[in-house]
Amino acid sequence: MTEPLQLPQKPCALRVVPQPADANVYGDVFGGWIMSQVDMAGSVPACRRANGRVVTVAVNSFVFKQPVFVGDLLSFYADIVKTGNTSVTVSVEVYAQRMRYAAEVVKVTDALLTYVATDDNRRPRALPVID
Template sequence: MTLPNAQLKTELPAGREPTLRVMPSPADVNYTGDIFGGWIMSQVDIAGGILAIRRAGGRAATVAVNSFAFKQPVFVGDIVSLYAQILRVGRTSVTVEVEVYAQRYFSEHEIVKVTEATLTYVAVDDERRPRPVPAMSSESMPRASVPA
């Protein structure tokens, strides 16, 4: 379902850096001229995997695509920004949410949310068997602000 143009305009997430930023090329289009959904899915998996690997402290494998919603098409020339955040850390798994935005044809003003997804990765060892995700060290834990 395509929304009226007035409802498409949005902004990139404030205060966050994209995990990945890419631009699709003509080789990435389907027969109707839109970017293949599979190309977008691949970019989402890469962005989610970057966070999962960092949090797992090494190799991690995609084990589930929990949800995936295509909201708007992506076109050749769009600047595609993928924002990932960790939702949950289990004993061997990391669940990541990825939001995808397209900046249309180099326009600074037309930005649309095109996809959102949730994926689960499992930390694996050198033999590709599940391994525990390390506990966060005190240095890497977010610090609470304490009033003076």
């Protein structure tokens, strides 16, 4: 028997509970809604690293592993995995706490997104140098 899954012991970028408007009539949350939340969560460390504005330029991969239901508590964990001159690539993992089963935690999504730092004119700019 496998051990029950636990939430990662690291900072969470975003936590949200999907509502009925985010789902179909059966209570299954729309994949597009989850994708938009993943994009927001991924932008958190990207904005920090860029010290300002970023734009999403690529969704490198996106895998739905389990369904998400209205009422699940979703936790989004985002980590920088690569930086370039102007770009930041972020890995996002999403876990659901099934609120109807207090102890159940399942990993629902893995994604990899790339952001580019932009200036006030929305043109690519170099990432700041880290001291």
